[in-house]
Amino acid sequence: xxxxxxxxxxxxxxxxxxxxxxxxxxxxxxxxxxxxxxxxxxxxxxxxxxxxxxxxxxxxxxxxxxxxxxxxxxxxxxxxxxxxxxxxxxxxxxxxxxxxxxxxxxxxxxxxxxxxxxxxxxxxxxxxxxxxxxxxxxxxxxxxxxxxxxxxxxxxxxxxxxxxxxxxxxxxxxxxxxxxxxxxxxxxxxxxxxxxxxxxxxxxxxxxxxxxxxxxxxxxxxxxxxxxxxxxxxxxxxxxxxxxxxxxxxxxxxxxxxxxxxxxxxxxxxxxxxxxxxxxxxxxxxxxxxxxxxxxxxxxxxxxxxxxxxxxxxxxxxxxxxxxxxxxxxxxxxxxxxxxxxxxxxxxxxxxxxxxxxxxxxxxxxxxxxxxxxxxxxxxxxxxxxxxxxxxxxxxxxxxxxxxxxxxxxxxxxxxxxxxxxxxxxxxxxxxxxxxxxxxxxxxxxxxxxxxxxxxxxxxxxxx
Numbered sequence: 326x327x328x329x330x331x332x333x334x335x336x337x338x339x340x341x342x343x344x345x346x347x348x349x350x351x352x353x354x355x356x357x358x359x360x361x362x363x364x365x366x367x368x369x370x371x372x373x374x375x376x377x378x379x380x381x382x383x384x385x386x387x388x389x390x391x392x393x394x395x396x397x398x399x400x401x402x403x404x405x406x407x408x409x410x411x412x413x414x415x416x417x418x419x420x421x422x423x424x425x426x427x428x429x430x431x432x433x434x435x436x437x438x439x440x441x442x443x444x445x446x447x448x449x450x451x452x453x454x455x456x457x458x459x460x461x462x463x464x465x466x467x468x469x470x471x472x473x474x475x476x477x478x479x480x481x482x483x484x485x486x487x488x489x490x491x492x493x494x495x496x497x498x499x500x501x502x503x504x505x506x507x508x509x510x511x512x513x514x515x516x517x518x519x520x521x522x523x524x525x526x527x528x529x530x531x532x533x534x535x536x537x538x539x540x541x542x543x544x545x546x547x548x549x550x551x552x553x554x555x556x557x558x559x560x561x562x563x564x565x566x567x568x569x570x571x572x573x574x575x576x577x578x579x580x581x582x583x584x585x586x587x588x589x590x591x592x593x594x595x596x597x598x599x600x601x602x603x604x605x606x607x608x609x610x611x612x613x614x615x616x617x618x619x620x621x622x623x624x625x626x627x628x629x630x631x632x633x634x635x636x637x638x639x640x641x642x643x644x645x646x647x648x649x650x651x652x653x654x655x656x657x658x659x660x661x662x663x664x665x666x667x668x669x670x671x672x673x674x675x676x677x678x679x680x681x682x683x684x685x686x687x688x689x690x691x692x693x694x695x696x697x698x699x700x701x702x703x704x705x706x707x708x709x710x711x712x713x714x715x716x717x718x719x720x721x722x723x724x725x726x727x728x729x730x731x732x733x734x735x736x737x738x739x740x741x742x743x744x745x746x747x748x749x750x751x752x753x754x755x756x757x758x759x760x761x762x763x764x765x766x767x768x769x770x771x772x773x774x775x776x777x778x779x780x781x782x783x784x785x786x787x788x789x
Contacts, residue, residue: 355554357505358562359739361447362550363439364705364750365521366410366696371545373411375400375765381415381540387532387591395534399541401765404669404690408754409544409697412525423526428464429473431525431545436470437477439549440519444478447551449515451478456507456516460489460496460701463586464523474519485511493584494665495729496520496701498737501552502569508554515555521547522700529595536587536595542668546699546706562742567722568620569737572613577732580605584730602732603674609734610678610726614653617736621658621722630654655679659738660721662686663707665728666693675726688714691758695751706750710758713751717741 373381382388382396414420414427436459444451457480459471466473469488474480485507492499497520504516524543529536553562574580583601588594619627630653655662662685664675672693676686692706699706704725711717721741728734748755 355505355509356556356559357501357508357566358553358555358559358742359564359566360449360551360553360558360562361443362548362705362708363443363446364702364709365435365439365545365547366750367434367545371410371413371416372407373409373416373544374407375405377411377416378541381418381420384418384420385530385532387530387593389532392532392534392537396537396541399538402669403541404672404693404763405542405544405697405765406694406760406763407766408695410546412528412545414525415528420528421530423528425526427525428523429466432461432464432470432521432523433473435521435545435547436474436519436549439547440474440478440517443517443549443551449551451480453515454480454484454517455511455514456485456487456504457519458487458489458500458503458516459519460492460500461519461521461523462489462491462493462496462700463527465490470519491730492701493729493731493733494667494698494700494703495727495731495733495735497548497704498569498725498727498735499571501550501566501737502571502735504552505566505569508552511554513555513557514553516552518550518552519547520550520701520705522702527594529593531589531591531593531595533589533595533597535598536589536593538598539596542698544697544699546696547702548705550705559742563745564723564739564741567738567740568617569735570613570617570620571733571735572609572616573731573733574605574609574612575731575733577605577608580608580732583732605732606671606674606728606734607678609728609732610675613734613736617738618653618655621724621738622655623657626654626657653680655681655724658722659724661711661716661723662689663704663711663723663725664689665726666690666696666703666707667698667728669693671728687759688716690763694760694763695754695758709749709751710755712745713748713755715744715746717745719743 378400379397382393412431414423457471457474459474461470471486471488475484487503489496489500500518500520504518508514524545529540579601583599583605585597587597662681664672666672666689672686672689688707688710691710696706704727719741723739725737
């Protein structure tokens with residue numbers, strides 16, 4: 326009888342202990358550590374300087390003088406330097422007739438180069454990887470690119486594999502968030518995220534101005550990242566994911582259509598960028614900040630922000646891309662800003678929105694200047710610049726901001742786990758950055774172009 330009474334008392338206690346242990350175990354699996362990342366740098370023969378870009382422009386027989394001047398002016402004002410990289414088929418003059426081999430060769434170079442160096446750097450065997458996420462928006466392929474990775478490295482047959490497409494420049498943080506969610510279900514797991522883009526078969530050869538911009542900004546690049554939720558590897562990690570917020574406003578028709586892949590009237594495929602893009606960006610960014618800010622700001626700063634925001638609403642102030650973060654002082658909770666290097670206007674806009682200075686914008690400007698807009702891989706070149714400049718110290722908080730077609734805004738906050746000083750992909754040029762001037766040396770070279778000169782150049786380029 327006494328045994329039964331004791332058992333009745335012990336059952337609730339046992340139940341409570343069981344659920345506490347389950348809660349602790351679940352909480353442990355929510356950690357997401359970054360062990361390493363590797364960015365891609367193409368060979369010297371793939372360099373696409375302004376001069377080389379001009380040669381590509383001259384080859385386009387669909388362009389008239391107006392379109393030609395527009396393209397060159399856009400290129401020299403884009404914020405890109407002379408050392409970015411382009412697809413091999415474009416460098417070779419085959420942009421109008423790309424093959425599947427061109428597309429796969431470009432992606433193989435990026436993915437396998439970064440993965441080879443990532444495995445060598447960390448000592449992790451491909452057979453030890455539990456989760457693989459590959460995101461390349463414009464090359465779905467069959468079998469998938471993730472299957473291509475599995476076959477190359479002979480990875481385990483119980484590997485959890487995901488292949489993401491169509492997620493645009495913001496795909497990398499989508500993949501990181503996906504891994505973070507999967508970590509809640511898999512203990513002590515290792516995950517690989519590969520982020521890149523396929524430019525070889527997607528070079529626009531038409532004459533629509535709103536669709537030419539991608540040729541001026543997008544360049545070859547990508548990154549591979551190794552993540553884990555194994556706390557035993559915490560001492561080896563370089564960063565820890567503290568927060569991740571994803572916002573998607575694709576239900577809004579205007580936002581959905583502001584960045585769209587389509588064919589022009591001549592049948593050339595490209596990306597249409599409408600005037601609704603800044604408005605969509607402001608809407609997505611503002612919505613995202615409303616969720617993110619309470620997670621990262623101290624209470625006093627949060628209260629001040631709420632008061633300022635309500636006063637602005639009471640006065641009937643509207644939200645634009647530049648005013649979405651009005652009243653914010655993110656420096657009270659964030660040490661570094663890793664902004665997607667989508668273009669000079671994008672960097673300027675986010676900088677004004679967040680009220681941050683040129684020192685904070687420098688990494689994004691330099692990544693754009695050196696490597697161009699590498700789509701989903703762009704954020705990691707910015708992070709690499711910070712590390713190469715020895716800015717990242719233990720305990721620092723890094724805010725990553727990305728915008729992408731759809732329309733979406735994805736942000737995350739990383740905490741630096743140790744002082745980082747690896748020169749990484751910037752090793753051969755970090756001493757030259759930032760340069761004394763970002764003014765393109767070809768700024769005035771093409772201002773005098775006329776129809777006669779254009780005809781001469783085209784005739785010259787058509788000679789055998």
